[in-house]
Amino acid sequence: MKVPLLPDHIWIVVRGIVKLSCLNEQGDDVLLAIAGPNEPFGEPLTHLDLFEATTLDHCDLLGLSIQDVNTTPHLSNNLMKAMMHRTRQSEALIALLGLRGVENRVKSFLELMAEDYGQPCDQGLKLNLRLTHQEIASAVSTTRVTITKVLGQLKESGWLQYDSKQKIIVSHLPSRNTIENKKILA
Numbered sequence: 001m002k003v004p005l006l007p008d009h010i011w012i013v014v015r016g017i018v019k020l021s022c023l024n025e026q027g028d029d030v031l032l033a034i035a036g037p038n039e040p041f042g043e044p045l046t047h048l049d050l051f052e053a054t055t056l057d058h059c060d061l062l063g064l065s066i067q068d069v070n071t072t073p074h075l076s077n078n079l080m081k082a083m084m085h086r087t088r089q090s091e092a093l094i095a096l097l098g099l100r101g102v103e104n105r106v107k108s109f110l111e112l113m114a115e116d117y118g119q120p121c122d123q124g125l126k127l128n129l130r131l132t133h134q135e136i137a138s139a140v141s142t143t144r145v146t147i148t149k150v151l152g153q154l155k156e157s158g159w160l161q162y163d164s165k166q167k168i169i170v171s172h173l174p175s176r177n178t179i180e181n182k183k184i185l186a
Helices: 065-073 073-096 102-117 133-141 144-157 176-185
Strands: 009-015 018-023 027-034 051-055 060-065 118-121 125-129 158-162 169-170
Touching: 009 065, 018 133, 027 051, 027 073, 027 102, 051 125, 065 073, 065 125, 073 102, 073 169, 102 118, 102 133, 102 169, 133 144, 144 158
Parallel strands: none
Antiparallel strands: 009 060, 018 027, 018 051, 118 125, 125 169, 158 169
């Protein structure tokens, strides 16, 4: 479901996941970010004209006016922390586009999503968000057909699995040092 974007309001995700995207010159949907619990999004936080927010599952959202944010120090402080996380995520998404090979970009993207939104399970970290092959392709700058092929190869190699509801489980996670280095670099 599309979330209405208002010029003087910010949304905070209370529960659920929201896909933040825009349309490129060809009219294709380009994944910019994912907003999860306690993360903000909204028109005041972007300069993109064709910016869209779409819920990926059942969501509870809290709408705040810019005036409320500006006059409430606690709210401003929490928003600043959340924006720091969004900036790191955006930088990580940009950085993965520089990786050679689609498989490396897909792995890095899924690791990023697992680190930010994954739920621990016996097999690894389960992504409790449904991303289509087209959305993953958009995030890593390739085609849907290529993503389908790469995900099949990663499943065959045991790098990822699917649960009974077809949610991705990242089975092979980078070492804690690699995750920490990514966070420092991001």
